[in-house]
Amino acid sequence: MSVERQLKEQFAENREIVDALLADGSEPDAEYTIEHHFSATNFDRLEKAAVDAFKLGFEVNDAEEMELDDGSVIFCFDAIAYHKLDASLLDKACEQLIQLAAKQKVDYDGWGTYFVGDEIEDEDEDDEESHDSFH
Secondary structure (H helix, E strand, O other), X not given: OOHHHHHHHHHHHHHHHHHHHHHOOOOXXXXXXXXXXXXXXXXHHXXXXXXXXXXXXXXXXXXXEEEOOOOOEEEEEEEEEEEOOXXXXXXXXXXXXXXXXXXXXXXXXXXXXXXXXXXXXXXXHHHHHHHHHOO
């Protein structure tokens, strides 16, 4: 997929995710932890991507090794930012990181965050209830 097409699809997904979180009641003015996901089969390339992400101002966690369902191994890390859940901020970060991934020949696997609001406090109780309903 071309970088331009990947950016277009990512920008659309950014809006969908933001809209869904806000529609579910997540706090619009809160600071969010945004985790941008990277992966590669080549550890050296992934390490270079992590250094580049750090230079762009992202917090970078340690690379992890993961075994996929087919038995193959990939390496992955997250580039982390902290800001409001704002599509224009996400677009800017995604553009930087998708271009970085293309340059280093690694995969940019999108981003994730956590719901911010009152429901977080009840998460453990909800998990217990949902497990009970499946028994």
